[in-house]
Amino acid sequence: MNKISRASLIGVGKPARVGDEKDGCKIGYIHAEMLAQSPRIQLVSGVDLQQENLTIWQEKFGIERGFLSLEQMLAEDLPDVVGIATYVGSHYPIIEKVARAGVRGILCEKPFLNSPAEWAKLRSLIAETGVKIVVNHMRRHQPLFQEIRRRLLAGGIGQPELMSAGVAGWDLSEWGAHWLDLFRFFNDDATLSWAFGQTRTRALHSFGHCMEDHACGYFAFSNGCRGLVDGGQALGSATMVIQGSEGVIRVHNEGKAEIFTARGSELLETDSYGPAVWLAPWHGLLDWMEGGGEPDLGATNQLLTSELNLGLYLSALHGDRVDFPIRSELAEWPVDTIARKNTSAP
Ligand SMILES: NC(=O)c1ccc[n+]([C@@H]2O[C@H](COP(=O)([O-])OP(=O)(O)OC[C@H]3O[C@@H](n4cnc5c(N)ncnc54)[C@H](O)[C@@H]3O)[C@@H](O)[C@H]2O)c1
Known part of the structure; x- marks a missing residue:
């Protein structure tokens, strides 16, 4: 015990x-x-x-x-x-x-x-x-997202080419970080190649830092798949869309997804969230402390989600593509720097 x-x-x-x-x-x-x-x-x-x-x-x-x-x-x-x-x-x-x-x-x-x-x-x-x-x-433990990952890794829609999602009313970090991390999860945590980001930053300040009113992030994994996140607005009628070389997955409200391929369509439905x-x-942390392996929510892997999130903002700050691994010594939240740059502009 x-x-x-x-x-x-x-x-x-x-x-x-x-x-x-x-x-x-x-x-x-x-x-x-x-x-x-x-x-x-x-x-x-x-x-x-x-x-x-x-x-x-x-x-x-x-x-x-x-x-x-x-x-x-x-x-x-x-x-x-x-x-x-x-x-x-x-x-x-x-x-x-x-x-x-x-x-x-x-x-x-x-x-x-x-x-x-x-x-x-x-x-x-x-x-x-x-x-x-x-x-x-914790969305990596959500049953629907785990099933979608299994289907993707088994080639269910061929080679994944583009994963896109919108986050209505929220930024690329306080909410959008979940989608950035899920897109990494769906790509078997493949490394990232590059990122383009842009933000519209005004006076919004919450969670102890400046937040953008609207932002977009476009990025590439080393396996060729691209990601697109609209931080601020929904992207069409689905929560998330995953396009592959042989099919499409449309995710609705985190509890339901439809898979379309030349073979036909299939509906996946699972309970969204519960204590599990x-x-x-938390239990993955304890298992690791008790001698098990580092989970994918461990710092080694999660530093890469953080790097993607920060890389998108650094791209917005510098007006340039950011290549991974990022090389920056910035010592504050990049949106704070962007906000200051905007308010000091003539
Ligand atoms: N995993 C998720 O799905 C999820 C959901 C909601 C929020 N969050 C994250 O949780 C964090 C907190 O968000 P929230 O919505 O609970 O905010 P909140 O404002 O409701 O709670 C934050 C609490 O932290 C306290 N606090 C602030 N600085 C502190 C410090 N230095 N030492 C001790 N206490 C301090 C505040 O007084 C407040 O009680 C955010 O980073 C947010 O992104 C994650």
């Missing part, structure tokens, strides 16, 4: 949305609800900068300990694993503090890393401390 790991959640979530939906989705509530159903993890504390957020979350989920200071939590009640559900700009500094304090496993929310400069730092930190990190791109999808990243 596996031991029960003690977990702390950093960034428990705003209790209610303020203004529009881009003002916080309180993912900390989903983690607490799902972890309550895990036989392997016990959530023992929460950390947040806001006392009100902590109090309401602790009462709702019956979590005994709450801390306004990360350092205090690490000093008084060191957990086996932590979840980081704060905004992208705080991920690396929290990861570093937690790893140096002796925590061996971290689940980090997406978007993973704030800047190209954090990459090198994260790799050194992992080498130095041995900390194991998974990123919560949300707990799989």
Whole structure:
């Protein structure tokens, strides 16, 4: 029988949305609800900068300990694993503090890393401390997406040529990162060759950073497949379309997909989300900590999703194609740099 790991959640979530939906989705509530159903993890504390957020979350989920200071939590009640559900700009500094304090496993929310400069730092930190990190791109565990990947890898629509998706009302990162990561998943995590990105950036600021009003990303995998993501608007009537040399897959609302080939058409329908999808990243982390292999949500692979996300913004910033691996020492969220460049333009 596996031991029960003690977990702390950093960034428990705003209790209610303020203004529009881009003002916080309180993912900390989903983690607490799902972890309550895990036989392997016990959530023992929460950390947040806001006392009100902590109090309401602790009462709702019956979590005994709450801390306004990360350092205090690490000093008084060191957990086996932590979840980081704060905004992208705080991920690396929290990861570093937690790893140096002796925590061996971290689940980090997406978007993973704030800047190209954090990459090198994260790799050194992992080498130095041995900390194991998974990123919560949990859609890789969604049954429909797993079935689509199986069909693609089995040649069900021939050679995949173009994967496209729109994200109505959201950016390339807070939501779009899921599609970027899924397109990598569908391509068996093939390496990326290049990316073109463009953004329309005005005054939007949320999740602790500047967000584009509208953006597009077009990129190529080394296997020849291309990806196209519209961050801001839907692309036609389907959530996602995958074109292959011998067929097409149209995905609707994450729970239903239609496959069209010369042989005919087929409908795939699965349950979208349940505890199994949300707990799989946490349990994959524990399996890895207990001697199993690094999961595809592990940092080694997830650095490449982060690189794609940042590469699209670097292309928008420099007005040029970005070739992978990216070479940049930028030390802030690229959309912050783009916003500053726009406001200083004559
Ligand atoms: N995996 C998913 O499907 C999914 C869904 C929603 C949100 N997210 C991600 O989760 C992150 C949080 O989003 P949210 O919607 O829950 O936001 P939110 O505003 O509801 O919650 C964030 C919480 O973090 C706290 N916080 C901020 N900085 C902190 C710090 N340095 N230390 C401790 N606490 C801090 C805030 O006070 C707040 O309570 C974002 O990066 C978002 O992209 C992921």
